[in-house]
Amino acid sequence: MTEIFQQLLYGLSVGSTYALIALGxxxxxxxxxxxxxxxxxxxxxxxxxxxxxxxxxxxxxxLALPCAMASALAFGALLERVFLRRIENAxxxxxxxxxxxxxxxxxxxxxxxxxxxxxxxxxxxxSVVRVAQMQISVQHLLVIGVSLLMMAALYWLFTKTSIGLxxxxxxxxxxxxxxxxxxxxxxxxFTYALSALLGTVAGIVYAPIAVLSFDMGNLIMLKGFxxxxxxxxxxxxxxxxxxxxxxxxxxxxxxxxSSAYKDMVSFSILLLVILLKPNGLLGKKVVKKx
Amino acid sequence: MKHKLLSGAAIxxxxxAPALLNDPFITHLSIRAATYAIVVMGLxxxxxxxxxxxxxxxxxxxxxxxxxxxxxxxGVPYALAALSATVATGVVGALVGLVVLRTxxxxxxxxxxxxxxxxxxxxKNAEITGGPSGLTAIPSPGIFGFELAGGLDYYYYVLAFLAxxxxxxxxxxxxxxxxAMQAIANNELAAQSLGIPVxxxxxxxxxxxxxxxxxxxxxxxxxxxxVDPDRLGTNSSIxxxxxxxxxxxxxxxxxxxxxxxxxxxxxxxQEFGQYNVLAYGLMLALVILFMPKGLIALVxxxxxxxxx
Numbered sequence: 001m002t003e004i005f006q007q008l009l010y011g012l013s014v015g016s017t018y019a020l021i022a023l024g025x026x027x028x029x030x031x032x033x034x035x036x037x038x039x040x041x042x043x044x045x046x047x048x049x050x051x052x053x054x055x056x057x058x059x060x061x062x063l064a065l066p067c068a069m070a071s072a073l074a075f076g077a078l079l080e081r082v083f084l085r086r087i088e089n090a091x092x093x094x095x096x097x098x099x100x101x102x103x104x105x106x107x108x109x110x111x112x113x114x115x116x117x118x119x120x121x122x123x124x125x126x127s128v129v130r131v132a133q134m135q136i137s138v139q140h141l142l143v144i145g146v147s148l149l150m151m152a153a154l155y156w157l158f159t160k161t162s163i164g165l166x167x168x169x170x171x172x173x174x175x176x177x178x179x180x181x182x183x184x185x186x187x188x189x190f191t192y193a194l195s196a197l198l199g200t201v202a203g204i205v206y207a208p209i210a211v212l213s214f215d216m217g218n219l220i221m222l223k224g225f226x227x228x229x230x231x232x233x234x235x236x237x238x239x240x241x242x243x244x245x246x247x248x249x250x251x252x253x254x255x256x257x258s259s260a261y262k263d264m265v266s267f268s269i270l271l272l273v274i275l276l277k278p279n280g281l282l283g284k285k286v287v288k289k290x
Numbered sequence: 291m292k293h294k295l296l297s298g299a300a301i302x303x304x305x306x307a308p309a310l311l312n313d314p315f316i317t318h319l320s321i322r323a324a325t326y327a328i329v330v331m332g333l334x335x336x337x338x339x340x341x342x343x344x345x346x347x348x349x350x351x352x353x354x355x356x357x358x359x360x361x362x363x364x365g366v367p368y369a370l371a372a373l374s375a376t377v378a379t380g381v382v383g384a385l386v387g388l389v390v391l392r393t394x395x396x397x398x399x400x401x402x403x404x405x406x407x408x409x410x411x412x413x414k415n416a417e418i419t420g421g422p423s424g425l426t427a428i429p430s431p432g433i434f435g436f437e438l439a440g441g442l443d444y445y446y447y448v449l450a451f452l453a454x455x456x457x458x459x460x461x462x463x464x465x466x467x468x469x470a471m472q473a474i475a476n477n478e479l480a481a482q483s484l485g486i487p488v489x490x491x492x493x494x495x496x497x498x499x500x501x502x503x504x505x506x507x508x509x510x511x512x513x514x515x516x517v518d519p520d521r522l523g524t525n526s527s528i529x530x531x532x533x534x535x536x537x538x539x540x541x542x543x544x545x546x547x548x549x550x551x552x553x554x555x556x557x558x559x560q561e562f563g564q565y566n567v568l569a570y571g572l573m574l575a576l577v578i579l580f581m582p583k584g585l586i587a588l589v590x591x592x593x594x595x596x597x598x
Contacts, residue, residue, distance in 0.1 A: 035396045086579055087579065090582070092396075093341065093343060094578060096343065097531070097535055097578060098574075098579075100528060100531070100532075100574065101571050101572075101578065102575070104567060104570055104571030105571035105575065108565075108568040108571060112568065225400050233396070263407065264408055264411050267403075268408065271389075271390075274401050
């Protein structure tokens, strides 16, 4: 029984990373009508940003995290301005290919700067708490805690602030939002910056329980998409729910299967969801009109 | 007139350049470029003309190379092995298409990655495929007693398939089927309401493009003599897509241009170490930003100016 709880906790902490990635994907999908293939690379870049502030510059993690978050916001807005603004009204296929280009660029630039070796991100705390025969590492609890905090902050941003409300208006109807005097391009930059920020937070909390390397983004991105689809693509609640669910399924699936097939678990889930419930577990059926 | 001039020049170049230069390295590059061009041509039909997306074509390319390699190592004659590998992969492609093409757009991109990774994982963990280190010592092809051991002979052999494929695709694109596919690319719902069986045409387009990838896979597998699971990865699939986009998405000559120019660029960029991947990304971003119709549009514009 304690073993099950222990695994559940691991599943939840990995799942909260997936949830953050899935949230980034969802925001960009809703706000910009764009599948962001570079979301995993924003995660990787963010983890390295954190590494530079924390390890290279020697800042404490509680100072390094806000520094990395601020840089991520600026970086995301810059990427949108340089690579996406010009083709704002291009076809979805073209926009998607641009994020593929960003995926390659971020990844290879990271490889040039940091090389191909794996880095170890020092955990905030190595201590272990014992609760009823369970050994719970504080780092895992921290991952869950920080993710929940981020979700609460997002909720506040999108319900209480004027830029958040404008972003929701753009997500609902671009043309009407523009007529209401909302600067859609600015909101796009805001949305992309926000998804870079989410990636960065996910990267910094996840890196200590894994290793840091230039190619860590690819798999996480696919997991994030699986999570977003599992909950229902475009739903904020779906992204969170899907992230946690996928983390738990994967944790228990890995126990049951050989580790060589570990990643196949999530991709089989991805295919099953696409085929059986394309609108996700929480989604409603959408009727397309000409 | 311009069009004929352009294709005439391209054909002459493809036929004579490697022979005139007669450099083993150039020939090697040309063989690889020509096999990639076959894949990219197939992708052009599916992505460019039908408006769909696939991030999994490398899996079919690699799967066919594996099947053909395993069969010939078991003693099956080359022609039969390559043919059955192509057909078998085509059947797999059709089945996959019947499943994943029920979705479209974003879902399709993700489903194609998932399928590719599943095929790759299965191959990596099987015994007969040589596992993670790959299948080695695939025999070179021989037909009717002639052995094609590489070099210029093999280049012309691949070029013959390239020409045949181009002809077939040209006929498809110009037919009613091609019109229907373009209608789907323009607006799927509108196409459906005009009575076009959208799903059937999508599966057809996908299967044809998989057959092209499979054929190219057998050609390169027997030429290289080995194939490993990396060949099937998402990175290779992305590379094919980049070739299609850089050349000019939705243009068959563009597919050739993209495959040849990027293969040559890749070989020379390798001298700069890790920069070659970076070059791909930059190239793709620049083409999308400043040349949305691809390099082929540039070539056409230059020729058009001379015409005046």
